[in-house]
Amino acid sequence: xxxxxxxxxxxxxxxxxxxxxxxxxxxxxxxxxxxxxxxxxxxxxxxxxxxxxxxxxxxxxxxxxxxxxxxxxxxxxxxxxxxxxxxxxxxxxxxxxxxxxxxxxxxxxxxxxxxxxxxxxxxxxxxxxxxxxxxxxxxxxxxxxxxxxxxxxxxxxxxxxxxxxxxxxxxxxxxxxxxxxxxxxxxxxxxxxxxxxxxxxxxxxxx
Numbered sequence: 001x002x003x004x005x006x007x008x009x010x011x012x013x014x015x016x017x018x019x020x021x022x023x024x025x026x027x028x029x030x031x032x033x034x035x036x037x038x039x040x041x042x043x044x045x046x047x048x049x050x051x052x053x054x055x056x057x058x059x060x061x062x063x064x065x066x067x068x069x070x071x072x073x074x075x076x077x078x079x080x081x082x083x084x085x086x087x088x089x090x091x092x093x094x095x096x097x098x099x100x101x102x103x104x105x106x107x108x109x110x111x112x113x114x115x116x117x118x119x120x121x122x123x124x125x126x127x128x129x130x131x132x133x134x135x136x137x138x139x140x141x142x143x144x145x146x147x148x149x150x151x152x153x154x155x156x157x158x159x160x161x162x163x164x165x166x167x168x169x170x171x172x173x174x175x176x177x178x179x180x181x182x183x184x185x186x187x188x189x190x191x192x193x194x195x196x197x198x199x200x201x202x203x204x205x206x207x
Contacts, residue, residue: 005123005195010144013125016195019202022110023117032115035108035182038100050090053078058085106205112182113201116191122146123193127154132161134168141172151188153180155196177201 001018018024060076067073080088113121129137141150149171152162158176166172173184177200185191193201 001117003117003121003123005125006144007125008127008129008140008144016123016198018117018123018198019206022202022205023113023121025107025110025114027111027115027118031104031108031111032182032186034100035105035112036186038098038105039181039183041096041098044096046093046096047091049093050087052090053080053086053088056084056086108182109180109185110205112185113180113191116185120188120190121193122190123195123198126194126196127152127159127162129159129161129165132164134165137162137165138169141169146192147189149187149189150192151175151184151190152192153177153197153201154194155200177204 001020001024002015003018004012005014005016007013056078058077060078062075063077064071064074077085079085129140150173152166152172152174153176154162154174155177158174163174166174173188175184177197180197180201
């Protein structure tokens, strides 16, 4: 698959050949759903469990008469209404870390890249900008017309000047090639890859 390579301002500078094994698959909603679900489930934090009534080390002896004391009919000091008592309906430790086969995860990433290759993929030569100024970069991207929600993926390391300039731009996110993932790719309207990112992603699957 041959794709046009652009500069940051949107002008064409050449072509690049994309691997059909990575960018030419037919996306399947069930595979993408499984990978996104796995990714978001593993992102969830685990709650710290609270001690409930059965976990508190306090006396279980009934400490007052059933009648005649002028107070409520308490059974023991573990009751949730007492200081030091067990928590009523407190948070419990739950494990959200689900497993997913590596082949399915790799296939999901290929399908996400392929989905963007059909609509929403832009390949640029590099992320080199004259000066790392947010205002300058905002004008350049507006001229290129990449859209409002853009994910920019660079090679092994993200261009420092570009990352600094894009830090305060709403809707622009920057990742190295190793950080490319299904959820972020699908969440953005446009996927922008550098030549270095294309090489890294293809080597990731063919290596």
